[in-house]
Amino acid sequence: MPFEYLPILTANSGPRGPRLPVSPSRTAWTPVPGPLASLRVALLSSSGVRLPDQPPYESPQDTGYRVIPADAPAAGLVTDHRSTAGTDARHDWEIVFPRAALAALVAEGFVGGATPVHFTFMGGTPRHREVEEELGPALAGELRRAGADLAVIIPY
Amino acid sequence: MRDIMERTPAPRAVFIDFPVGRTFGRRGDPDQQRRTLRDALAELPHFTGPNQIRDLPHQWASADRSWEQMVQDEMTSYGRR
Numbered sequence: 001m002p003f004e005y006l007p008i009l010t011a012n013s014g015p016r017g018p019r020l021p022v023s024p025s026r027t028a029w030t031p032v033p034g035p036l037a038s039l040r041v042a043l044l045s046s047s048g049v050r051l052p053d054q055p056p057y058e059s060p061q062d063t064g065y066r067v068i069p070a071d072a073p074a075a076g077l078v079t080d081h082r083s084t085a086g087t088d089a090r091h092d093w094e095i096v097f098p099r100a101a102l103a104a105l106v107a108e109g110f111v112g113g114a115t116p117v118h119f120t121f122m123g124g125t126p127r128h129r130e131v132e133e134e135l136g137p138a139l140a141g142e143l144r145r146a147g148a149d150l151a152v153i154i155p156y
Numbered sequence: 157m158r159d160i161m162e163r164t165p166a167p168r169a170v171f172i173d174f175p176v177g178r179t180f181g182r183r184g185d186p187d188q189q190r191r192t193l194r195d196a197l198a199e200l201p202h203f204t205g206p207n208q209i210r211d212l213p214h215q216w217a218s219a220d221r222s223w224e225q226m227v228q229d230e231m232t233s234y235g236r237r
Contacts, residue, residue, distance in 0.1 A: 021163040092183035101190040
């Protein structure tokens, strides 16, 4: 049976009350435009990773995003995410932001390509309206500009 | 994470029962990371509509579920901040 996270979130909520998952007002569905081997893939990671010269995420409730070049050295990436769940990622960002893994799949022809940039944002924000009405559309525009056929959203 | 995924429908969702914060596997294991991403993407043609979750069979450590206590400890530590 898969490990359950909601009971832990509820137990740890304290006086703020439990953090409750929120469903989107509608679930988008777009047909896949072709076989995987023809698709250009983008990564969206909620790890809050950024380049050191990019503005820090202001808080866990920051609904901004950062643009990360596909070839930016992983060793130079930093995060403002304060979660203690998953400190391994700080030693190897690939486990929540698999740019090198994606590049390898491109090289072997499993997917058609990777976008020249990928994107990160802060996970766990309670600002659901801003996520749906601002962050989501902004990232959609970025994905179009990057030529993405498929976006992989990765939780952290 | 599957319990959260069930309450937050996505166009297409793939679940792997790895500890939170380690979605694509262990640090320093690029083969596992590539294999996990590959298997997740391979599910794409099997979705027939939105709000579906497809489960990957990968296990973090075979029948050893001791990682669950590690995750609980990590999350409890974060929640106390």
